[in-house]
Amino acid sequence: MPGEVDKTDLYDRMENFMNDLRKDERLGSCEVARRTVDLLRRLISQTKWTSVQDLMDQVWEAGKQLMGADPSESRVGNMVRRVLKIIREEFVSGLREDGGIEADGAEAPLDSLSVDYTQPCPNLKATVIESIGELLQEIDGSAENIAQQALEHIHADETIMTFGGSKTVEAFLKNAGRKRKFHVICTEGDPQFGGQTLAKNLAAADINVTLVPNSHVFAMMARVNKVIIGTHTILAEGGLKAPCGIFNMALAAKEHKVPVFVCASTYKLSPEQFRSEVQEGFQKYVDPNVFYPLEEFAGIEGVEFGNVVYEHIDPEYIHLFIFNTGTNAPSYVYRLVKELYHPDDLDLNV
C-alpha cells in the first residue's frame, strides 16, 4: 500500500520482546506491561486504518502474536485489552463530541451492538496515543503508588513475612522502612532465589531481615503479624496465579490466623476465570534443571521431576489487595475487572 510507514523497526522490536518472553529470564512484570503498551502505541502511530474496527483488529492481531510467545504471561493480554478499551472509549467520546451518538451519561454501553465501530473517525489517533501515554505513566508509577500506602499497613515493631523477590513488595517495605522499625522474614521463594536478593536489598536499606528457606514458612508463621506478598496475576474471581510456594505460605497464614496482603499493580488483573491449574495459559512448564541440577540424578530411571512454576491460591486465603489505585478485598476484584476491560475483549482467542 502506498504511503505505508516502514514497519520493520516495529517488527524487530516485537521479535525482540517475544524472544525475551520466551527465554526464562526474569522480566519484571512492570517491564512486560510497559513494553507491551509501548509496542502497541508504536503500532497505532505507524498504522493506517480505515475504521476503528480495523484498528482494533490490527491491535488484536499484534497482541495475539505477542501473547503466543508465552501463553502463561497474562500481563501481555491484560495490556492488549487495556489498549483496546482505550480505543473504544476514545472513539465513543469522539462520537459524542461530534454528536454522532446521544450522550446519555458515562454508563452508556460500548459494545458493538450500540456503537457502530465501522464508522471512520478522523481525530482518533492523537487522542488514543495521548491516552496510552497516560496508561504508560500509570504503569511506571504504580509501584511507587503502592509503596506510598505502606505506612497505612505496617505498624511499628511488626514482623512481616514475604515471599521471593517481588519488586513491588521491595518498594513497599523500603518505603515503610524509611519511617518505621520493623522486622522482615524473607523466604527464598522462587527458583531464582529472588528472596535472597530482596533480603540483601532490604538489609542494605537498614531494615531488619531474616532470610529463611521456604520450608520454614510454617514454623516462622507463629511469630508473624502480616504476610505481604507479590503475585504474578490476579484472576477475575479474586484468586492468585502465583509462583509455587505461596500456597504453602497462605495456608500457614490461615492456620495461624495471619492476614495476607497482596501488593499488585492493576496491570496484573486478568479477566480470566480460574478453572484448573493445568488449564490453557495458566501453567508454565520449565526445564526441571532450574530446580535441581539433574546431573546428580544421572542413572536414575522412572522418575518424573517437578517442573511447574505457578500455582493457584483461592481468594479465601487473601485478606486484602493493595493496588496502585487503592485497597480492595478479593470479593471486589470482579468489579475492577469489569471497569478495566471491555466485555467484548475478555476473550482474545476468538
Add this chain to the structure above:
Amino acid sequence: MEPDKSENEATAKDGMPSPQPQQAKGSAKKPKKPKAKPEQVTPPADKAAAAEGGSTAQTPKSKQKGDKPASAKKQKAEKKVEGQAQGQAEVQGQAKIQGQGQGEGQVEGEAAAAPKKSNAELKAERRAIQEAQRAAKAAQKAGGQPGQGPAKQEAPRVPAKVLRDDPNMEKKEGKKLAKQNVPQRSSATRRVALFNHLKQYDPDLKHLNELQVWHNLEPGATHGIHPAISTLGLQYADYTIIGSNARAVGLLAAFQEVIWDYKTPADKDMCRALETHITRLISFLDQCRPLSISMGNAIKFLKQKIINLSENHNGLSEEEAKQDLILSMKKFVKEKISKAGQAISIYTRPIIKRSEVIIVYGYSSVIYNALRKADNKESLTVLVVDSRPRHEGQKMLKALTRLGIKCIFVPLEQAAFYIRNIHQPSTCKLQKTRLFLGAHGVLNNAYVMSRIGTASLASIAKALNIPVYACFETYKITDRSQTDSFVFNELGDANELEAIGHLPPILTNWKEQRTLGLLNLMYDVTPNSHFSTFITEIGLIPDTSIPKVSPLNVDSRPTAADEPEVGPDCLLLRRQFGLQRAQSA
C-alpha cells in the same frame, strides 16, 4: 509420698523439732510398701551426715559455708530436712526398682531385721539425698524459701540447651566442659535474635578435628576421647550420620565399644565411674551436634542400666556386668528400633493399597522400610518431596528407585500443585493419595517434631483432605511438650543457605550486613490435629495415647527384656502396653 513431705516441711517451719518421730510416722503410714522400710528406719541424723560426707566432692560450697551465722545454719538445717523428705521419696522409688530386680523375700527379711544395708542401697540413698539438696539449693537461689508453702514438688529442670540467652550459661558450660576435659565449640558469630536461647555453633569443625590428635586408646583414660565416640561425633557434626534412628543406633553402637574397652580404675566403683565416663563422652557428642530426642532417650536407657548395676554388679564380675550392659544395648537397638520398624511396616501394609500415590518427605528409614514391605510396590507412585538446603529427598529417591518404585520428585513448593493434580493416566481420575511422615521425636502433647517443612506438607495434606500418617517408634516419644518450633530446636549452619544450586551465589558476604540474618532451622513442630493417626510398633494409636505409651511411662513396667520372647514382637509389645485394640485406619 505427698503427705509425708508436707508434714515434714510443716514441722520444719515451726521450730525444728527432731524429725525422727516424723520419719517413723511416715514409714508407719506406708504399710503397703514394705520394700521401702529399711531406708526409713535409718535415723535421719546418720543420713544427713552421710549426705554431708558424700556431697563434699560434688558440692564444695557446702563446706565453705561452715562459718555462717546461726540463721544461715538454721536455713541449712531446714534444707536438710527437706532434702531428707525428698531423698526419702526418691530412695523409696529406688528401692522399689531394686526390689523388683532382686526378688521380694530378701528385702522383706532385711526390713524386719536391722538398719544394716547393702552398700548399693547406701549409695543410692546418698545420691538421692545429694540430688535433693542440690535441688533445694537451686530453689533457694532462685528466691524461693525452701520448706514454705504447700508440698512443693520438685519442678522439672529446664535443660541448659534452651537457656543460651543467659550470658552465664556459656561460661558455666565452659567450666563444666573444662572439668570434663572436653573441648568447647565456639558459638556462631551471627545469631538470630528469636533463637538467642539456643546454642548456635560455629560451623567450623577445626576445633573438633583437633580431637583426632587426642585419640587415646588407653581404656578409662581421663582425657582421651574414645575413638569410636570421636569418630561418631565428627560424623554427627558434618552430617554424615543424620536421621533420628541412625543417630541413636550409632550412639549405642559406639557406647558398646566404649564399655567393651572400659576398665574401672582400681580405687573406684564401676557404677559411678562408668557413669562419669559416659557423661563426659556425651558432653563431647553434644558439642559436635546437639543431641537428638532419640539419642536422649537411648542415653536415659543406658544410664538407667548403669545405675541399676550395684556395687558388686548383682554378683557378676566386672567383665560380666559389661557384657550385660552391651547385651542390653543390643537388645534396645533390636527391639526398640529395628524390630519396631518392622512392626510399623506390618501396620502400614494394609493401609497402602494398589496404585495409590504415597507422599513422602525427605528420607526416613521407617517410611523407606514401610514402602519396601508394601504390596504391589510397582503399582505405586511415590511423590518424593525435597527441600533446601539439605536435600534429603534425593537419598529417598535413590533408595526408592532402586526398589523399582515409580517416583515423582518435587521441591516442597511444588508439592501442593502435584498433590492436587496427580491424575491416573488411563481414567483421568484423581488418584487416592496418602502422606506418610517420619518423626525426629514426638512430644508429650502429641505434637510431632520433624524435619523442617513437615508441618507445611502436613497442612497442605490436611487442607486437601488427604490422610496423614506419622510413623515412629515409641522410643522417640519425649516427656517435653511444646506447641511452637522456637522453644526447643536445633540451628543448622546458616552458611548452607549461601549455595543456591547452579546459580551464582547472591549472599556471598552477608555477614557484613548488620541487619541481615540467615536462619537454617533443623526441625519444626506439627500440631497433632494434622495427623489422621500415629503408626507405632504397638499399633495404630490416636494422639491422645502418646503420653501413655511414652518410654518414660513404660520404664516403670517390666521391660520387654524381662519377658521371654514368644510370638511376633509387635504382639508381645502390644500385650505389654495393654493396648489390645488398635485404632483402625
